[in-house]
Amino acid sequence: MPRKVAKPPTCAGCSVEATLNLIDGKWKIVVLYKLLVGGTLRFNEIRRLIPAVTQRMLTNQLRELEADGLVIRKVYPVVPPRVEYSLSERGRSLEPVIMALKSWGDMNLSSERAQAA
């Protein structure tokens, strides 16, 4: 939700919430995850890795991630434009979070229907 810097924190669960806010938006963690395992990727590479995302959304999410200092955007001024995205230090520091998310999902979502449906 926070477009820019965002929101006097609700300060209640606070750091938890604030962290979540950084990675909200339907595609952010997926993008971060892809960059985490895939290293440096070009715009269309990410697009192909996440077929369901639209260009507009991907652009959006990448811009927000960049603004939050989580990914680095490197533009090569060549003629078929070439733009590479990679995780920043800060982005890479999210690895435990992303991985915790992923392993929980791996363990719990296969049996999701059995438990929650």
Place this chain on the structure above:
Amino acid sequence: MPRKVAKPPTCAGCSVEATLNLIDGKWKIVVLYKLLVGGTLRFNEIRRLIPAVTQRMLTNQLRELEADGLVIRKVYPVVPPRVEYSLSERGRSLEPVIMALKSWGDMNLSSERAQAA
């Protein structure tokens, strides 16, 4: 986002995304966090712990968490109604995720302005 069971997964970063979907909605993790550290809580106790949440929202989030099998809702049929919420097994299994979120937040959000603003 998923009200009920939700969404043929985008299956791209998949388990990561799906997990995130379970705890989206502005207040879910805060609630989970409060229940994690606070144990069993009554409706209005949670409300007081998270002053910014409205009743409607809190009710909503609790209902979704219950539907997802993450919290347990126990109603005592006494006359000033008494309803207690606590984490289920499944909910408690999210602890590493919530804690990863929290510790990242604690480490990174104090210096946020310095890095991202």
Place this chain on the structure above:
DNA sequence: CATCACAGTATCCTTTTCGACACTATGTGC
């Protein structure tokens, strides 16, 4: 000459989310 890929913009429109506010029923305290 027409088309493709690249990395986007721009515009429009629908859906979802969320907050504000009012309302419920009941037992207790004043």
Place this chain on the structure above:
DNA sequence: GCACATAGTGTCGAAAAGGATACTGTGATG
């Protein structure tokens, strides 16, 4: 008799998120 607390529900409406589609400019390719 009145308000209060409990744990909600219901309705309304604004704002945000997100999807669909069309468009840009350039160089290489056919």
